[in-house]
Amino acid sequence: MRAEQHLAHELDELAGRHLRRVRRTIxxxxxxxxxxxxxxxxxxxxxxxxxxxxxxxxxxxxxxxLAEAGSGAGASPLISGHMELHERLERAIAQWQGCEAALVFGSGYHANIGVLAALLRAGDEVFSDELNHASLIDGCRLSRADVRVYRHLDTSDLERQLATSRARRRLIVTDSVFSMDGDRAPLADIVALAERHDAWIMIDEAHAAGVFGDTGAGLAEATGLGGRITVRMGTLGKALGSYGAFVAGSRALIELLVNRARAYVYSTALPPPVIAAAEAAVAIVRADPARREALWGNARRLHQGLERAGIAMQPFASPIVPLVVGEAADALSVAESALARGVLAPAIRPPTVPQGTARLRLTPIATHTAEQIDRAVSVLAGAMQDTRA
Ligand SMILES: Cc1ncc(COP(=O)(O)O)c(C=O)c1O
Structure with a gap:
């Protein structure tokens, strides 16, 4: 068989299981x-x-x-790509996060693989929540540390595993807000365990930066635990409306990453327009709690509306509101029916979520109106009915 035939066969096989993905052009x-x-x-x-x-x-x-600094950074940061704009953004992020220093990465994926591979090596142990984002999972694999997966949010399981560890270095890594369920890591318990078992902590605030905390710095800020967490990572392409990611922590951490994080060292720095947009976003996020309040109001309204429509919902925990359907084929059908009625929320299927929990991952935003949220509720309730009928 030729290569194309092998590949076509693989695609057919995915389609047969309702798992083939296609992009929609916006x-x-x-x-x-x-x-x-x-x-x-x-x-x-x-x-x-x-x-x-x-x-x-x-x-x-x-x-x-774009007018002042051009369209590209031209090189990786250690060569000539670290421009005044990058330096300024990193200072603004460090201040916002209440940390000594910060480092801007090309993306959240880059940041996660870069940090984990830089901090860990063979013989170390990394303790990872089973529902962590794919980029954290890939970072764990890349580090060559022994990976100990603990049950989702289960700090008893985490403690059992920490208690038997004899590794040189132990790192607990978790999403702070889980990307597909919207639930939150029990940070206070994790911090207490880490301190008892001499472990470091890395949290991924991709879905919390801009969303949680008085100045939108994330769940570390909202819980007051920031000073006890070794590594905080957040993205600039989600709530902050631009692109890229940051890591915030001690000066020593950031200097080590500048030296050792291959995803940082060997990749071209982000272009000036992206950095400038991110800097503007950090200032807005810090100064404008009204946007966060609007976001939370919309998320609550959506969650309550769906519950009132008779749909069994997970407890409300964040602006990520999962509408779990079950089988991939059914989730696809709900998503298609919703789109036909004017609501875009594609089906999220395995391997992104566990088997049997395919869903529509609903995320209202600050600028939706109440009328739009109410319309979405009635469209989604109708789409669920169509599929179950
Ligand atoms: C929890 C989490 N971490 C990391 C990432 C990766 O960030 P980026 O899209 O900037 O690569 C994402 C989403 O994309 C995410 O949901």
Missing amino acids: GGMQGATVRVGGSEVLCLCSNNYLGLADDARLRDAATAA
Whole structure:
């Protein structure tokens, strides 16, 4: 068989299990609504939580940076790519996060694989929540440390595993807000365990930065535990409406990453417009709690509306509101029916979520109106009924 035939066979096999993925092309900007195939639909699936991706202040900052500093950084940061804009953004992030220093990575995926592979090596042990994001899982694998997976949010299981560890270095790694369920890591218990068992902690605030805490710094800020967490990672492409990611912590941590994180050292620095947009976003996020309040209000309204429509929902924990359907084919059918009625929320299927828990991962944003949220509730309730009928 030729290569193409092998590949086509693999794709057919995915399609046969309702697991083949296709992209949908979006027109216009990312906002409360987006254009799909010429029609305007409600977007209920992006991570643009605060509605900043199309904000005029970010666009103006990006345009000004394009004019002043050009379209590309031209090199990796240790060569000549670390520009004044990057330096300024890192200082602003360190201040925002209340840490000594911060480092900007090309993406959240880069940050996670970069940090884990830099901090751990063979013989170390990493304790990882079973529902951690794929980039953390890949970082654990890349580090060559022994990976101990603990049951989701289960600190008794984590403690059992920590108690038997004899490794040189122990690191507990967890999403702070879980990307597909929206539930939150029990940070206070994790910190207590880490201190008792001499372990370090890394948290991934991809879905908490901009969303939790008085200044939107994340769940570390909201819980007051930031000073006891070794590594905080967050993204700039979700609530912050730009692209890239940051790691915040001690100066020693950041200096070590500058030396050892291969995903940082061997990759071109982010382009000036992206950095300038992120800097504008950090200032807005810190100063404007009203956006966070609007986001939370919309998320609560959506969750309550779906519950009132008779849909069994997980407890409300964050602006990620999963509508768990079950089988992949059924989730696809609910998503198609919702789109036909003007709501975009694609089906999330294995391996992104465990078998039998395919879902629509609903994420309202700050700039949706109450009327749009109510419309989404009635569309989704109708789509669930269509599928179950
Ligand atoms: C929890 C989590 N961590 C990391 C990432 C990766 O971030 P990025 O999209 O910036 O690569 C994502 C999502 O993409 C995520 O959901």
